[in-house]
Every structure is written in structure tokens, then in C-alpha cells.
Amino acid sequence: MTKKRALLAGAHFMNGDVACAEGAIAAGCRFFAGYPITPATEIAEHLSERMPEFGGIYIQMEDEIGSMAAVIGASYAGLKAMTATSGPGFSLMQENIGLAAMTETPCVIVDIMRGGPSTGQPTLPGQQDVMQAKWGSHGDYGIIALSPSSVQEMFNLTIEAFNLSETYRVPTLLMGDEIVGHMWEKVVIPPASEIETVNRKKPHVPPDKYAPFMPDDDLVPPMACFGEGYRFHATGLTHDEHGYPKTQSSEVQSKLVRRLCEKINKNEDRIVKVEEIMLEDADIAVISYGIVARSALSAVRKARETGIKAGLLRLITLWPFPEKRVKKLARKTKAIVVPEMNCGQMVREVERAAKETPVAFLSKLGEDPHRPKEILEVMRRSA
Amino acid sequence: MVQEVSHPFSSYLRSAMIPHIWCSGCGNGIVLNCFIHALEELQRDLDKLVVVSGIGCIGRTAGYANADSFHTTHGRAIAFATGVKLANPELEVVVISGDGDLFAIGGNHFIHAARRNIGVKVICANNFNYGMTGGQQGPTTPLEASTTTTPYGNIEHPFNLVHLAAAAGATYVARWTTLHVRRLTQSIKRMLQKEGFCFVEVISPCPEIFGRRNKMRTGLEMMEWFRRASSVENFSDPSKAEITSKRILVGEFVNVEKVSYERLLHEKIGQINEKKIVW
Ligand SMILES: Cc1ncc(C[n+]2csc(CCOP(=O)(O)OP(=O)(O)O)c2C)c(N)n1
Ligand code: SF4
Ligand SMILES: [Mg+2]
Numbered sequence: 029m030t031k032k033r034a035l036l037a038g039a040h041f042m043n044g045d046v047a048c049a050e051g052a053i054a055a056g057c058r059f060f061a062g063y064p065i066t067p068a069t070e071i072a073e074h075l076s077e078r079m080p081e082f083g084g085i086y087i088q089m090e091d092e093i094g095s096m097a098a099v100i101g102a103s104y105a106g107l108k109a110m111t112a113t114s115g116p117g118f119s120l121m122q123e124n125i126g127l128a129a130m131t132e133t134p135c136v137i138v139d140i141m142r143g144g145p146s147t148g149q150p151t152l153p154g155q156q157d158v159m160q161a162k163w164g165s166h167g168d169y170g171i172i173a174l175s176p177s178s179v180q181e182m183f184n185l186t187i188e189a190f191n192l193s194e195t196y197r198v199p200t201l202l203m204g205d206e207i208v209g210h211m212w213e214k215v216v217i218p219p220a221s222e223i224e225t226v227n228r229k230k231p232h233v234p235p236d237k238y239a240p241f242m243p244d245d246d247l248v249p250p251m252a253c254f255g256e257g258y259r260f261h262a263t264g265l266t267h268d269e270h271g272y273p274k275t276q277s278s279e280v281q282s283k284l285v286r287r288l289c290e291k292i293n294k295n296e297d298r299i300v301k302v303e304e305i306m307l308e309d310a311d312i313a314v315i316s317y318g319i320v321a322r323s324a325l326s327a328v329r330k331a332r333e334t335g336i337k338a339g340l341l342r343l344i345t346l347w348p349f350p351e352k353r354v355k356k357l358a359r360k361t362k363a364i365v366v367p368e369m370n371c372g373q374m375v376r377e378v379e380r381a382a383k384e385t386p387v388a389f390l391s392k393l394g395e396d397p398h399r400p401k402e403i404l405e406v407m408r409r410s411a
Numbered sequence: 412m413v414q415e416v417s418h419p420f421s422s423y424l425r426s427a428m429i430p431h432i433w434c435s436g437c438g439n440g441i442v443l444n445c446f447i448h449a450l451e452e453l454q455r456d457l458d459k460l461v462v463v464s465g466i467g468c469i470g471r472t473a474g475y476a477n478a479d480s481f482h483t484t485h486g487r488a489i490a491f492a493t494g495v496k497l498a499n500p501e502l503e504v505v506v507i508s509g510d511g512d513l514f515a516i517g518g519n520h521f522i523h524a525a526r527r528n529i530g531v532k533v534i535c536a537n538n539f540n541y542g543m544t545g546g547q548q549g550p551t552t553p554l555e556a557s558t559t560t561t562p563y564g565n566i567e568h569p570f571n572l573v574h575l576a577a578a579a580g581a582t583y584v585a586r587w588t589t590l591h592v593r594r595l596t597q598s599i600k601r602m603l604q605k606e607g608f609c610f611v612e613v614i615s616p617c618p619e620i621f622g623r624r625n626k627m628r629t630g631l632e633m634m635e636w637f638r639r640a641s642s643v644e645n646f647s648d649p650s651k652a653e654i655t656s657k658r659i660l661v662g663e664f665v666n667v668e669k670v671s672y673e674r675l676l677h678e679k680i681g682q683i684n685e686k687k688i689v690w
Contacts, residue, residue: 059498080680085497090523094490097483097520101463101494104481105502109494127484254479254495255502257458261425261474263482272428273474273482 034082037219044182044208045070045112047215048138049078051186052110054217056225057136058084059102059109061095063117066150067206068140071112092117096124096137103128103135104262106253108190112138116147118157118164125199126165129288131262132197132241132249134228136189139201140209143394152394153206155318155369159376161201162347168285170292172299173201173347175317179213185344191226192299196291197248203346205369207319207397235259241284242269247291292348300350303342306332310339312411313361315354315378317343320367320397327403336411349377358382363410365390367398386410423447423457425477432471436622436630438589438615439469442536443476445592445613446507449599460503463492465512467543469536469615472507486517489524492531500530500673503603510537511549514570518550525579527672528607534599535610537572538617546620553654557624573664574649576610583609584649584665588637589616591661598663607671614641614659 062072079086089095095111102109118139143149161173174185193200231250240260252258265273274280316324321342331338366375367390375389464473466485473480483491488506496504541547547560555564576584587595602609616633627633641659649664
């Protein structure tokens with residue numbers, strides 16, 4: 029039943045939402061559940077057309093709470109699964125993102141950020157959900173969040189998000205924004221042979237020996253799916269390796285929750301991706317992510333033209349925070365500039381890692397991202 | 412020679428999770444028992460069964476069934492089950508949960524799953540209150556009943572669940588009490604053999620909390636109420652089946668044939684791939 033092509037290899041001109049949808053398809057995603065919301069709706073619309081062409085499932089749920097629940101169900105039934113939303117829907121998903129973290133469900137959540145809080149600015153970009161990405165659901169848990177800066181990256185990082193979620197059995201967030209979502213750019217989709225996809229590891233023991241939450245050395249438990257004969261139980265309650273609730277045991281709670289955090293934090297070096305531009309001899313560094321990083325790059329180039337030794341650290345991974353990279357950078361630069369489309373979120377992490385190195389923050393709200401000259405101005409003052 | 416005796420249905424229970432957490436006199440065990448009998452009589456393959464529950468006393472059922480099982484967040488069992496059923500339509504997906512879980516916090520998922528006619532089978536243990544959290548008022552608490560949050564008597568009108576399910580589009584709707592174990596078992600069997608969204612409500616005693624506050628301190632007293640008040644009437648008008656202290660109408664209310672969401676979806680997928688559809 030796969031007459032239509034799942035992978036549209038070749039060069040295309042498309043918007044970021046569509047590129048994200050095509051990235052999901054390329055990653056092997058075969059289940060999408062969502063609820064319409066600007067500026068993420070085109071992801072759902074595109075997948076409603078594309079998924080059936082090769083046997084994938086598209087469903088519009090009654091709300092984002094249900095979408096997230098259905099995604100977890102589909103993932104446990106064996107499909108790579110995704111949902112896409114924006115701020116208000118992202119808030120509604122949080123409880124079940126916690127459930128996905130607790131039950132170690134591979135799945136991808138796309139948040140095309142707009143201005144918040146509340147209904148905010150549906151058609152304008154923001155970076156106001158990046159702390160929510162880390163701390164949005166109650167309790168402690170590890171999470172992975174990626175930040176695309178271009179339409180090509182909406183494609184590439186969606187694949188990466190699936191691969192990471194399957195590798196670490198963790199909900200993985202793609203934190204785009206209204207501009208990367210709606211902007212049209214060239215996207216090159218490589219042939220299947222050049223796309224690396226990862227599938228969750230399966231149990232290496234028979235059903236009677238299988239403990240669904242018994243981790244391997246990498247802290248990640250192999251995953252059986254429903255209907256495969258393992259007859260396992262999973263719960264959002266604190267549970268032991270067998271998946272059985274142990275809600276009164278500090279030992280079980282401590283072991284489980286620390287592992288959920290550590291399987292991400294201890295693998296920071298493997299997970300984290302950054303782009304380093306002109307940093308070798310930089311006195312002043314801009315640390316930026318998402319659409320803002322493109323302005324920042326232009327500011328850095330202009331600074332170099334005027335003799336300021338400037339460089340850019342672009343965060344592709346937001347969570348786990350690229351702490352080691354920022355620390356290393358802070359040791360050899362005189363100042364750091366952080367422009368963000370919020371009131372100061374990732375800058376807190378930068379300040380924490382930068383220690384003594386001064387950090388200048390440049391906030392922008394409610395309109396286009398920072399202009400290069402605005403960033404340049406702060407760099408001049410900090411240099 | 413001493414022979415080890417095990418319960419004939421022990422293979423249906425996840426022995427490591429037993430003993431269960433339920434109070435003595437609670438109806439939840441009867442619901443699980445009837446479900447297991449239905450599976451046994453149908454000789455269902457437990458490897459192809461997924462039991463999903465939300466949060467609550469009855470929500471622990473998923474953990475006790477020796478099948479693949481998932482204990483979701485409060486209210487989200489049906490939405491989770493929707494994902495499972497669509498991802499693998501060959502699985503039998505059964506939701507067993509409570510009145511609060513399915514009809515207060517999860518009410519939206521219930522009506523939309525019924526409207527879509529997704530092939531998920533829902534059993535609700537309706538004990539007229541939130542047992543797990545200590546007996547608060549819920550969407551099925553009768554008028555004037557005493558709960559820990561309606562100390563002066565409940566002033567909210569309760570849902571008539573069979574009417575709600577029928578109106579929302581369920582293909583099979585029945586109500587029984589935990590007194591009607593044989594008919595309940597037959598009803599679950601019938602539902603498991605049907606296509607589409609099916610709903611069985613089980614009026615279930617919570618003597619420990621609801622009963623205690625409403626002059627029925629034991630499971631037996633609650634069952635006596637069920638016996639006094641219930642009457643069996645098949646295919647009567649669900650809109651007239653409100654539960655009162657004097658009358659609990661039980662029976663099958665709806666049993667119709669309607670193509671399921673997952674069948675329509677997979678037929679569509681088939682058509683799209685056979686030929687380019689021209690509208
Ligand atoms: C989001 C959320 N809100 C509240 C609770 C607390 N809570 C746990 S069980 C429950 C009610 C369960 O009632 P019901 O579904 O009728 O099941 P019963 O315990 O009566 O069997 C509530 C409110 C929760 N776990 N999650
Ligand atoms: S509190 Fe009520 S519903 Fe819960 S186990 Fe006890 S009797 Fe059953
Ligand atoms: Mg209840």
C-alpha cells in the first residue's frame with residue numbers, strides 16, 4: 029500500500045511548517061495527532077494530505093491534551109508519532125509531556141512559538157516558551173529541545189528530534205517560531221540512503237524475563253510495544269523496573285527520577301549540537317538561537333568589518349543546555365551578548381555557565397526579531 | 412501429595428500486582444471479574460489486548476489485567492486509547508475507568524470518541540463519587556447526596572451516562588449494576604464483538620466513602636439498594652433512564668451497526684493508494 033512516495037528527494041521551495049512535516053515523514057513518523065493553531069496549522073494540514081499516501085495516520089483530536097495522549101498511545105503501539113502546536117496548545121500538552129517523560133515514550137512535539145502569554149500574538153514570532161520546554165510539566169525529568177534557524181533546519185532537525193527521541197526514549201521538542209514556520213526557503217531533501225534514521229531498541233530477552241523499565245548501561249530501557257506478547261504495564265505513577273507502582277518508596281522514586289534526568293544529562297556530549305562561527309579568536313561572543321541567530325550572524329560579520337573580534341555560538345540544542353560549550357567559551361571571551369525574543373530566558377543559563385564573564389542581554393518583544401544593528405550596538409558597548 | 416491450587420483465572424491477573432488496593436465491599440473487583448469472565452468465554456488472545464485506565468480507584472484495573480496495559484493521566488484514557496487503536500487496529504483496546512475520570516475531566520474525549528466511532532470499548536465503574544481522593548462530588552453524584560464537598564447535599568444535576576453515550580453516537584450502550592454479574596458479563600462479551608465505540612456503565616458500590624455518607628455503610632447495603640431500585644428493561648429510551656434513589660433502569664439501550672473510524676480511515680488510505688481520486 030505504498031504507491032506514493034514517502035520521501036520527496038530533491039530540491040524544493042517550501043515553508044518551514046511544510047519542511048517540518050516532510051522531515052517527520054523522512055524520519056519515519058507514521059502518526060500525527062493535533063489540533064489547529066496558528067502558526068503551526070500548516071504542519072497538520074500538510075500531514076493530513078501526505079500521511080494517507082503511504083499508510084500513515086493523521087487525526088485531528090478534540091484538543092491538545094487529547095493530541096498528546098494519542099501520540100503517547102500510538103508510540104506505545106509501535107509507531108513513530110508527533111504532534112505540533114503553538115503556545116496555548118503547548119501549555120495544554122504539558123501534563124501529558126510529563127507522562128511521556130515518566131513512561132519514557134519516544135515522541136516529538138513541535139512548538140511553533142508565537143508571542144505570549146495566553147492567546148498573545150498568534151501571527152508574530154516569539155521565543156517565550158523555551159523555559160517552559162524545560163520546566164513545563166511538574167516534577168523533575170530530562171527533556172531534549174532543538175531550535176531551528178532556517179527552513180532547511182526545520183526539515184533536518186525534525187529528523188534529528190525523532191532520532192534523539194527514539195535513542196533516549198524521551199519526548200523531544202522542536203522549538204521553532206512563527207518566522208521559521210512561515211518563511212519560504214529552499215530545502216534539499218536528500219535520498220533515503222543519505223538520511224540516517226534511528227529506531228528504538230527492542231527487548232533482548234523473552235517476555236517472561238522482560239522488565240519494561242530496566243535500563244541498559246546507557247540508562248535507556250529497551251522498549252517492547254503493545255501486541256508483541258510482552259504483556260507489560262506502564263504508569264505515570266512512580267514505578268519500579270517492572271513498571272509496577274511503588275509510590276511509597278523513596279528509593280524507587282529517587283532511582284527512577286534521577287535516571288530520567290541523567291539519561292539526558294550524562295549524554296550531553298552526544299546530544300548537544302551547536303554551531304561555532306568565528307569564535308577562535310573572539311573577544312566578544314553572541315550566543316543566540318532560532319531566527320534571532322540569523323540577525324546575530326549578520327551583526328557579528330558587521331562587527332568584524334569594524335575591527336571588533338566577534339563570534340557567534342548558535343545553540344541548536346537548547347536542552348540539555350550546552351553548558352560545557354558555553355563555559356569553555358566564557359573562559360576565553362571578554363563579554364557575551366544574548367539577544368532573545370522574550371524577557372530573558374536562556375540568558376539565565378548563559379549567566380550561570382559564564383560565571384565571571386559579563387553577559388549583556390538584549391530583549392525584543394512583539395515584532396520582528398532584533399535588527400543586526402541593534403545587536404551590533406550592544407556588542408560595541410560590551411567590547 | 413499436596414498439589415498447588417491456583418485460581419482458574421489467575422492467568423488473567425498480573426499476580427505481582429496482587430493484592431489489589433480496593434476496600435472490602437468495593438464493586439471494582441466485580442467489574443474486573445466480569446471483564447475477565449467475558450475474555451475467558453470469548454477465548455480472547457491476551458497478547459492482543461490492551462487495557463487502559465485513567466486515574467482513580469477503578470483506574471488501577473489496568474495494572475491488574477495480565478495484558479499490555481497503561482495507566483494514563485487523569486481523564487486521558489480514551490484519548491490515549493484512540494492513538495493505540497489507530498496505530499494498530501488489530502489490537503482490542505479496552506478502557507476501564509471511573510465516572511469522574513471519564514465524564515468530568517475526560518468528558519470531552521468521551522463524546523468525541525463516541526462521535527468518531529473509534530473502536531475503543533469503554534467500561535465505566537460509576538460509584539457516584541471520586542473514591543480515590545476521598546469521596547468528593549462528581550458528575551454522576553445524585554441530587555441531594557452527601558459527599559465530602561457537598562456537606563449540605565448536592566445541588567448539581569447528574570449526568571445520565573447512557574443517554575449521553577447514546578446521543579454522542581456510541582454503537583452499543585448498556586447499564587448494569589454489580590448485582591447483575593451474569594448479564595454484565597454477557598454485555599461485555601457483546602461489546603467486545605462489536606465494531607466501533609461501545610459503552611457499558613456499571614453501577615458500582617463505594618461503601619467505604621459514598622455509602623458511609625449516604626446511609627449505606629456496607630457493600631451489602633449498597634447492593635440491597637441496587638436490588639430494590641433496579642429493573643431490567645432492554646432497549647428502553649435512554650433519555651428516560653435517569654438514576655434516582657428509587658429507580659435504576661438497567662439493560663441494553665443501544666445496539667446498532669455503524670462503520671468504525673479506523674475502518675473508514677484504512678479504506679480511505681486504500682482508495683488513495685489505488686487511484687488518484689478525482690473530485
Ligand atoms: C489532573 C488531576 N487532577 C486531579 C487528580 C486527583 N484525582 C485522582 S483520582 C480522582 C477522581 C477519580 O474519580 P473516579 O474517576 O470516579 O474514580 P474512583 O476513584 O471513584 O474509582 C481525582 C480528582 C489527578 N490525579 N489529576
Ligand atoms: S474508596 Fe470506594 S471506590 Fe475506592 S476502593 Fe474504596 S470502596 Fe472502592
Ligand atoms: Mg468514581
